[in-house]
Structures are given as structure tokens and as C-alpha cells.
Amino acid sequence: xxxxxxxxxxxxxxxxxxxxxxxxxxxxxxxxxxxxxxxxxxxxxxxxxxxxxxxxxxxxxxxxxxxxxxxxxxxxxxxxxxxxxxxxxxxxxxxxxxxxxxxxxxxxxxxxxxxxxxxxxxxxxxxxxxxxxxxxxxxxxxxxxxxxxxxxxxxxxxxxxxxxxxxxxxxxxxxxxxxxxxxxxxxxxxxxxxxxxxxxxxxxxxxxxxxxxxxxxxxxxxxxxxxxxxxxxxxxxxxxxxxxxxxxxxxxxxxxxxxxxxxxxxxxxxxxxxxxxxxxxxxxxxxxxxxxxxxxxxxxxxxxxxxxxxxxxxxxxxxxxxxxxxxxxxxxxxxxxxxxxxxxxxxxxxxxxxxxxxxxxxxxxxxxxxxxxxxxxxxxxxxxxxxxxxxxxxxxxxxxxxxxxxxxxxxxxxxxxxxxx
Numbered sequence: 001x002x003x004x005x006x007x008x009x010x011x012x013x014x015x016x017x018x019x020x021x022x023x024x025x026x027x028x029x030x031x032x033x034x035x036x037x038x039x040x041x042x043x044x045x046x047x048x049x050x051x052x053x054x055x056x057x058x059x060x061x062x063x064x065x066x067x068x069x070x071x072x073x074x075x076x077x078x079x080x081x082x083x084x085x086x087x088x089x090x091x092x093x094x095x096x097x098x099x100x101x102x103x104x105x106x107x108x109x110x111x112x113x114x115x116x117x118x119x120x121x122x123x124x125x126x127x128x129x130x131x132x133x134x135x136x137x138x139x140x141x142x143x144x145x146x147x148x149x150x151x152x153x154x155x156x157x158x159x160x161x162x163x164x165x166x167x168x169x170x171x172x173x174x175x176x177x178x179x180x181x182x183x184x185x186x187x188x189x190x191x192x193x194x195x196x197x198x199x200x201x202x203x204x205x206x207x208x209x210x211x212x213x214x215x216x217x218x219x220x221x222x223x224x225x226x227x228x229x230x231x232x233x234x235x236x237x238x239x240x241x242x243x244x245x246x247x248x249x250x251x252x253x254x255x256x257x258x259x260x261x262x263x264x265x266x267x268x269x270x271x272x273x274x275x276x277x278x279x280x281x282x283x284x285x286x287x288x289x290x291x292x293x294x295x296x297x298x299x300x301x302x303x304x305x306x307x308x309x310x311x312x313x314x315x316x317x318x319x320x321x322x323x324x325x326x327x328x329x330x331x332x333x334x335x336x337x338x339x340x341x342x343x344x345x346x347x348x349x350x351x352x353x354x355x356x357x358x359x360x361x362x363x364x365x366x367x368x369x370x371x372x373x374x375x376x377x378x379x380x381x382x383x384x385x386x387x388x389x390x391x392x393x394x395x396x397x398x399x400x401x402x403x404x405x406x407x408x409x410x411x412x413x414x415x416x417x418x419x420x421x
Contacts, residue, residue, distance in 0.1 A: 028216045028217055028218070028219060029135065029138060029215060029216045029217065029218050031131075031132065031135050031221075034131050034135060034204070034208070035128055035131050035132070037208050037210075038127050038128070038131045038207050038208050039124065039127070039128070041208055041209040041210065042127050042207060042208070042209055043209055044123050044126075044127060045120070045123055045124055045127055048116075048119055048120040048123040048124075049120050051116055051119070051120070052113065052116040052117050052119070052120045055109075055112050055113045055116040056113040056116070056117075058109035058112065058113065059106045059107075059109040059110045059113065061109075062102070062105040062106055062108070062109050063102050063103065063105060063106035063109075064102070065094065065095070065096065065097075065102070066094075066095045066097075068092060068093065068094045069091075069092070069093045069094075070090075070091070070092050071090075071091045071093075072088070072089070072090055072091070073088070073089040073091070074087065074088055074089075075087055075088075075089075078279075085278070085279050086276050086277070086278055086292075087277055087278075087279060088276070088277035089274060089275070089276050089277070090274070090275040090276075090277070091272060091273070091274050091275075092272070092273045093270060093271065093272040093273075093296075094270065094271050094272075095268060095269070095270050096268065096269040096270065096271065097268045097269075098263060098266040098267060098268055098269070100263055101260060101263050101264075101268075104256050104259055104260040104263065105260065107252075107253075107256045108253050108256045108257055108260070111249040111250065111252050111253035111256065112249075112253065114245075114246070114249040115246040115247075115249040115250055115253075118242040118243070118245045118246035118249065119242070119246060121242045121416075122242035122243055122246075122416075125242065125412075125413050125416065126413065127207060128409075128412075128413070129409050129410060129412070129413040130203070130207055131204070131207050131208075132405070132406070132409040133406050133409060133410075134200050134203045134204045134207065135204075135218060135221075136218075136221065136402040136403075136405045136406045136409070137196075137200045137402065137406075138197070138200050138201075138204075138215065138217075138218040139218040139219075139220075139221050139398070139401070139402050139405075140398055140399050140401075140402035140403075141193050141196050141197045141200065142197075142217045142218050142219065143218075143219070143398040143401075144193050144395050144398055144399070145190060145193050145194075145197075146219075147391065147394045147395055147398065148186055148189055148190050148193070148391075148395075151186055151387065151391045152183065152186055152187075154387060155179060155182055155183050155186065155387075156183075178380070178381055178384065179380075179384070182384055182388075200215075201213075201214070201215045221401065221402070221405055222405065223401060225348050225351075225404075226344070226408065228341060228344065228411075230337070230338065230341045233337050233341060233411070233415055234333075234334055234337050234338075236415045236416075236417065237333050237334070237336075237337050237414055237415040237416060238330060238333065238334075240415060240416035240417040241329075241333050241414070241415065241416035242416050243329055243333075244326065244329055244330060244333065244416075247322060247325055247326040247329060248326065250322045250325075251319060251322045251323055251326060253322075254315055254318040254319040254321075254322050255315075255319055257315040257318065258312060258315035258316055258319060260315075261308065261311035261312040261314070261315050262312055264302065264308050264311060265302055265305075265308055266302065267299045267300050267301065267302055268299070268300050269297070269298065269299050270296075270297070270298040270299070270300075271295070271296070271297060271298075272295070272296035272297075272298065273293070273294070273295055273296075274292075274293065274294040274295075274296065275291065275292075275293055276291060276292040276293070276294070277291055278290060278291050278292060333414065336414045337411070337414050337415065340407055340410050340411040340414055341411065343407045344404065344407045344408060344411065347400055347403055347404045347407060348404065350400050351397070351400050351401065351404060354393065354396070354397045354400065355397075358393050358397075359390075359393055359394070359397060362386075362389050362390040362393050363390060365386050365389070365390075366386045366387055366389075366390050368386075369382060369383045369386035369387075370383065
């Protein structure tokens with residue numbers, strides 16, 4: 001019965017190893033290809049682009065004069081005049097806003113378009129960041145699965161040895177049972193990473209706007225470190241961050257609205273041309289039947305000052321609100337850059353600890369434990385502890401590698417462009 005149980009665990013672990021090996025044989029994921037696919041297919045990017053293009057059509061509309069009006073009148077009873085009866089009146093009129101009003105409306109609409117363009121650029125950067133974040137999460141998961149598979153191979157050997165020693169009376173049953181428990185624990189960790197991988201691929205499918213399909217493995221990423229100057233990063237972010245540029249456009253828009261509200265105290269004009277159809281009728285005047293023309297010039301009287309003053313105050317409050325929103329976002333951007341820069345520096349130091357000491361020491365410790373175990377100077381459980389320590393350090397190392405690149409991607413998004421090293 002014990003041998004059957006041992007055989008079950010060995011076969012189960014070998015199954016998981018072969019399954020993951022098949023996964024690694026699948027097409028590998030390329031980050032640049034994923035980013036380009038997202039840029040081409042993302043519904044969020046397309047929606048933001050369409051909105052920008054739609055808003056860009058407004059300046060042409062608001063800068064134009066109002067449509068002229070044509071009207072026709074017919075007298076129910078003809079009006080008899082010296083030259084004959086009047087029967088038909090044709091009128092053409094045109095409203096003309098005070099000079100400068102249409103230009104200000106165009107500028108207001110243009111700032112709306114500028115803000116929409118910045119929103120479009122911000123959506124692009126957000127999508128790129130999310131794709132990169134998912135990619136680095138895939139790296140963490142896939143490398144972790146690979147590490148667990150290698151550990152399972154080692155556990156398989158340990159389990160066989162422990163079983164053989166127990167069968168020949170040189171070992172104890174506790175070693176076999178402990179090895180089986182360890183195998184089960186690793187398989188449970190693998191299931192956890194498999195669930196995480198499913199979630200990550202679902203995220204990628206949404207970003208790429210495609211049906212959920214299998215995603216290949218990520219076996220390596222750029223592990224180079226960056227030398228970043230915090231003050232340069234902050235300056236770059238304040239100059240290039242799309243949301244800040246969009247708020248600047250909103251401030252200018254509010255200033256144009258205030259100018260327009262002030263111009264509303266000035267009158268608008270109207271021109272009207274009338275053509276009156278006159279029949280000869282019974283008139284004997286020399287100019288009988290001569291049609292009449294008239295031109296009318298009109299001007300509105302902006303006497304209701306209350307609503308105009310309110311419009312000016314509204315625009316001034318809007319300017320203040322947008323300026324305060326800009327300052328608040330600028331402070332938020334500074335804090336975000338400071339935080340990400342600090343996280344990158346700390347993660348870099350953590351990686352140095354792994355690379356310059358922890359991993360090497362753990363590997364040396366395991367080699368020593370293996371040597372002592374072969375000579376019978378070390379207990380089997382102590383050997384497992386040494387291997388488990390190296391396993392956890394390797395898992396932690398790849399997680400920090402992925403975390404470092406995710407912080408870098410977040411910093412790229414935070415500064416609104418490529419940052420200076």
C-alpha cells in the first residue's frame with residue numbers, strides 16, 4: 001500500500017512537469033507584439049480617438065455665422081399704394097455677432113479638442129502600461145512554474161531515495177510521508193499559479209480585444225537596471241503628463257469663456273433685405289407697378305446686466321476651479337513619481353541582495369546539505385528544509401524581477417513619455 005502511494009505521488013508530479021513542459025513549447029510571448037496588437041485593437045483607444053475626432057469638428061461649426069433666414073409674406077388683402085397694390089413680401093435676414101465673439105467660440109471649442117486629444121494620448125499610455133503589467137505578471141507566473149517543476153523533479157528523486165531506504169530498513173516512514181506532503185504542497189502552489197495565469201490571460205484578452213485564447217510563455221525579460229534622476233523625472237512628468245496638458249487646455253478654455261461673457265455686454269447686429277412685389281392695379285402713376293426694396297439694420301439691446309454679470313462670475317470661478325485642479329494633479333504627479341522612483345530604487349537593492357548573496361548562499365547551503373545527506377550526517381527533513389529555502393528564494397527573486405519592470409512601466413506612464421536616465 002505504501003509503495004502504491006509513493007508511486008502515485010511520483011507519477012502525479014511527473015504529469016505536472018510534462019504538462020508545463022508542453023506549455024513552454026508553445027509560442028513564446030513577445031512584449032512588443034502584444035503592445036502593437038493592443039494599440040491596433042483596443043476598444044478604449046478607438047473610443048478615445050473617435051471622441052477626439054468628433055470634438056475636433058466643433059471649431060468649424062461655432063466659428064461660422066448663423067444661417068441666414070428667408071421669409072415670405074402675402075397680404076390677405078392687398079395694400080393699395082400710390083404705385084399699385086402690394087401683394088407679396090420677400091425677406092432675407094442675417095444675424096451678425098459682435099466682432100470677436102465667433103473667434104472666441106472657436107477657441108473654446110479648440111481647447112475642448114485639445115483636451116480630448118490629451119485624453120486619447122493618456123488612454124494609449126494606460127493601455128500600454130496595462131499590457132506591460134500583464135506581461136511581467138506572466139513572466140513571474142511562468143518562471144515560478146518552471147522553478148516549481150525543477151523542485152518537483154528533485155522531490156521525485158528524493159521520494160524515490162526515501163522510499164528505497166525505507167524499503168531496505170535504512171530509513172524511516174516519516175521521511176517518505178514528509179516527501180509526499182512536500183509534493184502535495186508544491187502541486188497546490190502550482191495550482192495557485194495556474195489560476196493566476198488564467199486571470200492574467202483574461203486581462204490580456206480584454207486589452208487586445210480578442211477571444212480568450214491560450215497565451216504562450218514568458219521565459220525572459222529585460223533585467224537591466226536604470227539610473228534615474230528624480231528631479232529630471234518630475235520635470236519630465238510636469239511637462240509631458242497628458243492629464244496636466246489637458247487641464248491647461250481647460251484653464252485656457254475658461255479664460256476664453258470669460259472673455260466671451262464680457263463681450264456679451266456688447267450688442268449683436270442684424271441685416272435684413274425686403275423685396276415687395278407691387279402690381280400695377282388701377283394706379284396711373286408713371287412708376288405704377290414698380291417693386292419696392294428696403295434694407296433694415298438692427299441691433300440688440302443688452303440691457304439685462306444681471307445674467308451677463310453672472311456669466312462672467314461663472315467663468316471666473318471655472319478658471320479658479322481648473323487652476324486648483326491643475327495644482328492638485330501636479331502635486332499628485334510629483335508624489336506618484338517620487339513613490340515609483342523610491343520603489344524602483346528599493347527593488348533594485350533587493351535584487352542586489354538576491355544576486356550578490358542570498359541565492360549563492362542558499363545554493364551553497366543546499367550543496368553542503370546534499371553532501372552531508374549522502375554520508376548520513378544530515379537528516380532527510382533538514383535536506384528538505386535546505387531545498388525549500390532555495391525554492392522560496394528563487395520564487396522571491398523572479399517576483400522581484402517582475403516587480404521591478406512593473407514599477408518601470410508605471411513610471412513611464414507617470415511621466416507621460418520616455419524618461420531621461
